[in-house]
Amino acid sequence: ICKKLKLEPGMAVLDIGCGWGSLEKFAAEKYHVKVVGITVSKEQVRLARKLCKGLDVEIRLQDYRDLKKKFDCVVSIGMFEHVGYKNYRKFIKVIDRCLKDSSLFLLHTIGGNKSVTCLDPWIDKYIFPNGMLPSANQIIKACEGILKLEDWHSFGIHYDKTLMAWHKNFNKNWNKIKIYYNERFRRMWNYYLLSCAGSFRAHKNQLWQIVFSKIGSQVDYESIR
Numbered sequence: 001i002c003k004k005l006k007l008e009p010g011m012a013v014l015d016i017g018c019g020w021g022s023l024e025k026f027a028a029e030k031y032h033v034k035v036v037g038i039t040v041s042k043e044q045v046r047l048a049r050k051l052c053k054g055l056d057v058e059i060r061l062q063d064y065r066d067l068k069k070k071f072d073c074v075v076s077i078g079m080f081e082h083v084g085y086k087n088y089r090k091f092i093k094v095i096d097r098c099l100k101d102s103s104l105f106l107l108h109t110i111g112g113n114k115s116v117t118c119l120d121p122w123i124d125k126y127i128f129p130n131g132m133l134p135s136a137n138q139i140i141k142a143c144e145g146i147l148k149l150e151d152w153h154s155f156g157i158h159y160d161k162t163l164m165a166w167h168k169n170f171n172k173n174w175n176k177i178k179i180y181y182n183e184r185f186r187r188m189w190n191y192y193l194l195s196c197a198g199s200f201r202a203h204k205n206q207l208w209q210i211v212f213s214k215i216g217s218q219v220d221y222e223s224i225r
Contacts, residue, residue, distance in 0.1 A: 001075060003224055004151070004211055005104050007031040011072040014038075014098055016064045017079025021048025021057070028055040036071070038062040064091065070100045077108040081131050085117050088134065088142035095212075096146050102217045105147065110159070111135060111206040127192055133205065147212035151223035156200045156207040163197035 001023065007013065009032040015023055018037025021044075027033050034056045039045060040063060048059040074095055083091050095105050112133040118124070119132045140149070170189060178186070199205040213219040 001077070001106055001108065001209070002027055002031055004153075004209065005073045005075060005106055007033050007073070009033065012036070014067070014069075014071040014074045016067075016074065016076040016095075017082075018044070018048060018059060019078070020044055021051045021059060023075070023077065024048065024057045024059070025052050025055060028052065028057050032056075034058075036060065038064060038067070064094055067094055067098050069098065071098055071103065072100060073103050074098055074105045075108070076106075078110075080107060080109040081133055082128070084130065085132060085134070085138060088138060092142045092146050096214060099214050101214060102219055103214065104150070104219070104221070105212045107139070107208070107210045107212070109134060109139075109208055109210075111139070111208050113204065113206070123192070126188055136208075139210065143212060146215060148215050148217070148219075149210070150213055150219065150221040151209075151211040153209040153223070153225065154206055155209075156203065156205060159205075159207045160197050160200040163193050163200070167193040167197070 005013070007027060011031075011033045013027060013033050013035045015035060015037040018024060018039050021037060024035040024037045027035050036058045037048060038060045039048070040061065042061060045059050045061045052059065076095075080088075080091070099105060110133050112135050115135040115138050116132060119128065124131065136152075143149070167190065170193065174186060181189075196205070200207070211221065211223070213221065
């Protein structure tokens with residue numbers, strides 16, 4: 001991600017949906033950039049600030065729609081699945097507002113093979129309430145006239161392996177964590193991990209990293225793998 005964004009020392013980076021702050025820590029330490037990460041989770045703010053203590057990182061409890069400042073680049077990892085199809089265009093307009101001219105935006109998201117307006121009922125009830133997977137068409141439509149496509153990297157096969165690793169580690173460490181969770185949760189979590197791994201293995205779901213620039217910018221982008 002950092003290489004795709006062409007990070008250089010001193011750049012100001014915005015991470016929308018920063019999670020636990022791992023990208024912030026890595027980018028600040030390895031690329032010497034200033035990172036602002038936003039999330040709507042108080043727990044994520046607390047742990048991300050602890051993880052990034054002493055680094056040029058600011059973690060905010062903030063809604064993406066309230067962003068005004070411009071940055072040298074913007075990234076969003078695993079958050080677009082929670083935006084909702086009615087807000088895709090609004091999300092992209094916020095990205096445009098926060099990008100400086102000739103800056104890059106990287107969107108990392110799980111995607112589906114067809115356009116939908118809802119998620120699997122079981123996932124919606126037990127794992128990701130109100131989430132949904134965007135299609136390629138929905139993403140491009142949201143960006144039309146605002147952002148220019150520079151690169152589209154599809155690597156869903158990797159997510160199959162990731163989910164299986166999570167499944168293995170979860171069960172390997174169950175005896176250490178079972179005081180916090182009951183048997184019902186264990187069965188639910190295993191079902192979630194294995195069913196999602198199956199969806200990627202069957203190519204029902206995709207995993208994408210998409211790089212955009214602003215329309216009208218003079219970006220000469222060369223993709224990397």
